[in-house]
Amino acid sequence: MKSAVTMTVNGAPRTAEVEPRTLLVHLLREHLNLTGTHVGCDTSNCGACTVWLDDEAVKACTVLAVQAHGHEVTTIEGIAANGDLHPMQRAFHEHHGLQCGYCTPGMIMTAIKLVEAVPAPSDEEIRRGLEGNLCRCTGYENIVAAVRAASEVRV
């Protein structure tokens, strides 16, 4: 009943045997031990599970592992280059855009794609762009500030 899936994860080829119903988020967390991608709901509302599938931010709880077969997946563990934080990670740190940290990986993965799509976003555009990522700690104030700052120093 299990099928083999192969994909590139954070730049390296990975293979796993999974049930067809296995969600991408569980493949990442349980099979590949990439636990930075979190689960916060069962209705695709919270965005804690956000990763990039090829070049798009997706909720990994709504993608089956088999759907990612042959594709490229990037997780929060894969965005800091040679130990240097990604500018978005740095901006979250510098603007206190995280408290408990649980929403943070998904928030950052969404935010990076947001500023790629909208290079100089207004606060309103940032807020709308983050609508699918819930945070219960920060009230979003400093998350918005972080995304704004990161959009100004994009690499």
Add this chain to the structure above:
Amino acid sequence: MAATVEQGKGIGVAALRKEDRKFLTGRGRYVDDLKLPGMLHMAIVRSQFPHAAITGIETSAAMAMPGVTAVLTGDDLEFAAGVPCASNPTGQMVHPTRPPLAKGRVRHVGEPIAVVIAADRYTARDAADAVEVGYAELPAVLGVEAALADGAPRVHEELDSNVGLVLAHRTDGVDEAFARADVVCEATIRNQRLIHVPIETRGVVADWNPASDELVVTSSTQVPHFLRTFLAIVCGVSEAKVRAIAPDVGGGFGAKLNAYAEEFIAAAASRKVGAPVKWIEERSEAMLATCHGRAQIAHMSLAATKDGKVLGMRAHYVQDYGSYLQMLTPLISQLTFLMSPGAYAIPEVDVKVTNVYTNTVPTDALRGAGRPEATHAIERSMDMLAGELGMSRTEIRRRNFPSEFPFTSAIGLQYDSGDYGKTLDRLLELSDDRETFARRREEAAARGKLLGRGLSTWVEVCGFVPSDVARNALGLTPGGWESSTVRMHPTGKATVITGTSPHGQGHATSWSQIVETELGVPFDDVEVIHGDTAFAPYGLGTYGSRSLAVGGTAVHLAATKVRDKARLVAAQMLEASPDDLDFSGGVFAVKGSPDKRTTIQEVAFRAWQAFGMPEGVTPGLDETVFFDPPNCVFPFGAHGCEVEVDRDTGKVEITSYIAVDDCGNVVNPMIVDGQVHGGVVHGIGQALYEEAEYDSGGQLVTGTLVDYLIPSAADVPHIETHRTVTPSPTNPLGVKGIGEAGTIASTPAVVSAVCDAVGARDLDMPLQPMKVWDAIQKGGAR
């Protein structure tokens, strides 16, 4: 050895957080990230009915599924005690017993009935769905009115009625105050039922070692030490064999200030099957089975003179306990009771709380825990009183603020310090004047928008709590102290071990700042350990905005003790008298000959070598302090907000929000602001969006995040934060709490603004568009 000490990140500095990096890079370690050898997964079979007798549990189909290790019911797992409640306000209250796994009877939808232990979580869930439970439905009690009705079915047969507890306090002159009042303003004010929704649900990994009989429980909890104690009591084992660990915890807000059935069940199941057991709550389970919050109705009446002086207050609160008592259920409405007069010097009061059982999820602490309820009721009442007197909402408040501190309320609480006029003045300075606002209101009206503004002047009690008060006034089982160890290593670095249990509050950063200030050890040389009962002296955890005022003070005192001992060692090293040493920036220097000096790091090394120690001084620099606060602390503030209501749809948009808070001295202003932001948005959620609803059959309607709306970034405004500083006399740091402030303040401020916009006297939360639109249609809207 270290010599130069940069005084860069001590108390008062907006130091960036040292805990961030792991979270930013996906290297946090939350409970679901933990994998142990041979670990099995648990799924829970939950009651489908609000009240029923269990007539049978058919487990064979589940047992037959490949990968299933065990299916366990209330008959299979033995417990020495039921799920604990640590609050008994009168000392006379009967706590209904609640076995962790139901035995014969269930009292709310979602109550655990059986568990499946299986090789992976998918199999465990499938098998749980294959367990068949036979129910004989019993009449259910839903809502406090039904619970109090004559002849209502009883939630607990062992009790005489559904009333679990009544608290009352009445001053002698209250009738006279009402008799001589010019106006009496009455209102019924509701705090709807809420669900906490930390983005990480609950979860636990229980590992009972059959050989050593040791139990290690890793749980997403705010209170690991309480958990250990309760695991020992409920599972009937030696507390010395139990270790509880709070790993990284993804938010709590009171939802994880508890010792839950599932934690005991996982532990007992691990013992039963002889393997580690993991349970991770699904979100829809969290909605059904993690405690809820609020669910309180207030019947308020204020007696006042025509110039706005409040002479007396009658407040009768009815609290929905839900079906059982969780760890602190009775405390919550007790806190409402204690804070019922809010920020006002109301001389005569008649306050009563009636607490009732219903066939719903138990309620317990939710960010603010009892104080938001009290604040909302009194703040709304003050607005309505202002309306009746034709007085401004700010003026009525000002006329009733206490004039002197410490101030003792008619309830008997002593508010430690305050200056409520100061935060209100600041808010008014920051807000548009009356004319400007009136002009903007007209402009908005031309666009089809109704502009309104509102405020709240809040105060709360936090920094729980002197242990004598805990026992004698509140009826709590545990005291209210906190512990900390400060340890200098031979190489000059420091470790702080704290009894607090942060889950987003940044204690690693703030506690390091305290140590840098006290000891001159640089911020980056300090590590903070928390959340593991194996390492730490007993600690009471993080809740009720207590961590800094009690736990931070313990860190300060332990560091002071280290410094005092270091002074003795340094004196020996410098051949001087301890009194002749100055200490600053981590350096001891002989007064008058500043080149005779040694650093705290050198002293730590010497104390480790321990040769030639002064008479009576023991080796090492390692001090532990237990701090029992002499009083609670009372932060306060004034919040104002402006809303635009769409006349055609009733949709509310908050267009500006200003918070002016006073939490005494501030250790890290960045973290304090962050706490205010999060709190304010949580309160906005209550005001505008959130409500947990049961249907008439006792089923939870808001069972997922599709039906239960918590605010997203697009739903909330930019929040401006400001501060005044009135130090607390209660602790040597002069600090108060800030974690719940925003939540307490924002809910009434938002409702005040919407009522102002639509010209309503009051509106029940949440102010969803339909309700607001109705209010507009009823007239009064400008």
